[in-house]
Amino acid sequence: xxxxxxxxxxxxxxxxxxxxxxxxxxxxxxxxxxxxxxxxxxxxxxxxxxxxxxxxxxxxxxxxxxxxxxxxxxxxxxxxxxxxxxxxxxxxxxxxxxxxxxxxxxxx
Amino acid sequence: xxxxxxxxxxxxxxxxxxxxxxxxxxxxxxxxxxxxxxxxxxxxxxxxxxxxxxxxxxxxxxxxxxxxxxxxxxxxxxxxxxxxxxxxxxxxxxxxxxxxxxxxxxxxxxxxxxxx
Numbered sequence: 690x691x692x693x694x695x696x697x698x699x700x701x702x703x704x705x706x707x708x709x710x711x712x713x714x715x716x717x718x719x720x721x722x723x724x725x726x727x728x729x730x731x732x733x734x735x736x737x738x739x740x741x742x743x744x745x746x747x748x749x750x751x752x753x754x755x756x757x758x759x760x761x762x763x764x765x766x767x768x769x770x771x772x773x774x775x776x777x778x779x780x781x782x783x784x785x786x787x788x789x790x791x792x793x794x795x796x797x
Numbered sequence: 798x799x800x801x802x803x804x805x806x807x808x809x810x811x812x813x814x815x816x817x818x819x820x821x822x823x824x825x826x827x828x829x830x831x832x833x834x835x836x837x838x839x840x841x842x843x844x845x846x847x848x849x850x851x852x853x854x855x856x857x858x859x860x861x862x863x864x865x866x867x868x869x870x871x872x873x874x875x876x877x878x879x880x881x882x883x884x885x886x887x888x889x890x891x892x893x894x895x896x897x898x899x900x901x902x903x904x905x906x907x908x909x910x911x912x913x
Contacts, residue, residue, distance in 0.1 A: 785858060
């Protein structure tokens with residue numbers, strides 16, 4: 690089973706600034722099967738990025754994903770008020786599919 | 798638009814079963830399987846399993862094997878997840894999500910509370 694470790698657990702950033710979220714896999718994985726989701730309180734997760742760097746339909750271009758091997762990054766270039774949420778990485782290239790424990794992005 | 802609408806909240810006693818439905822619309826139901834996940838209060842996401850649209854293939858979490866069953870009804874484009882022998886550890890929000898790769902979209906979630 691692939692274990693995904695996200696860091697930091699919580700991140701305080703001011704609106705308009707950049708946020709960088711990390712996801713590390715327990716072994717080298719294919720970037721084709723790495724996704725990121727955003728979850729706001731009381732809502733279901735929303736797909737942001739798949740294939741490590743492909744933005745899902747309707748996702749603003751301030752969201753970008755990168756990485757390969759064991760290290761992946763979600764970058765939000767200019768934080769908007771609606772971006773403050775919990776973010777999860779997800780690997781779906783093997784069974785069972787797994788999720789990171791989440792990074793909470795908070796307003797500073 | 799592509800939409801998954803789940804059934805309403807449930808309260809169950811320990812030892813009981815619960816069956817959650819997920820009604821799909823806005824896409825070809827036969828083209829995608831359905832993944833089920835859950836999220837305990839204040840916790841992260843846990844994969845429960847996946848079912849193909851035709852119900853011919855299923856894959857369940859080892860942790861839940863023997864207690865969980867997933868089915869689909871293609872005539873109503875609805876997927877179902879049944880969990881048996883409930884304990885308080887099964888209290889969670891249960892989600893369906895289209896696909897078994899990137900998951901998109903998700904249902905709104907169904908809160909299942911297990912309490913005596």
